[in-house]
Amino acid sequence: MLIRLLDIIFAFFGLVVGLPVLLILTLIGLFDTGSPIFRQQRVGRHKKPFTLVKFRTMRPDTAHVASHLASSSAITPFGGFLRKTKLDELPQLWNVLWGDMSLVGPRPCLFNQQELIDEREQRGVLNARPGITGLAQVNDIDMSTPVLLAQTDAQMLQSLTLANYFKYILMTVAGKGSGDRVKKD
Template structure:
């Protein structure tokens, strides 16, 4: 039932958001150039890889050695605006339609983090990842990795329809208040190193 409901809501949301998404895509194309959609492989249910879609918020600027410069130097004003309002997440509605992710679940992180998890932290992959989750409404990027994983595992062990509705409601409040978008001292969040 959850999957059928998510499919219906995500299809309706794409229809309702099609004009704003088109406007955002044109703005990104004008300000950042081609490659409007950022695509990156992430672990899904049971750690199975899938391609996550987001609106691009950073440049591809590289240093003299050909390495990408820091996120702080690559994040643009348009990118910061999109992230503050979580508009960069809109293309993930396609991921919901495809069944890669749910509306609510642990956020899909990087593939390179998988071998770094403890057995308990790895439980976050026992459910489909989500656009938002329990960790997002309880600190998002302003809390430690350990706390995020603790909250993710709590969600996995306590998930219910009512909890999902509560998380969606709290997410709308967080987005409205533009809280916990970045980790202190970082424009996004610090890498997880185990």
């Protein structure tokens, strides 16, 4: 309950304080791809679908697959900047505010990532709200290794304290973790 309250407070203030940055990135993204906001159905808590919102980093005609299956040539130059700085994740503060996500939790996957869904289901990971960041993300573990990711997610959830909540957020803000890998062309 405390973590949900912190999520709401931080997401609200993050959106208010970050509004100028969000507007500037949206405008630049409009010139970059013509469609700066990316929406995609993801697996939420208890396997319920929700619409994840983030800044578009790939060309609009890119297939909707996990990042590690997408081609690096699909990433626009501005998209590369957004990914490197993790600014592409900022709109997910809306998902946190709406209650679909938490700031800290397992990254939400696509419904076609059945191996990861199965692994997470076995470990009870899908009982938690998905998050923007977490233990796997700050340790460069992404969806290309579903078993390791599910194990790490379960470990994080079992040991998630208030101190760890802040630790993962601060590590992410400080640049720890490289984000989802993308196939090199």
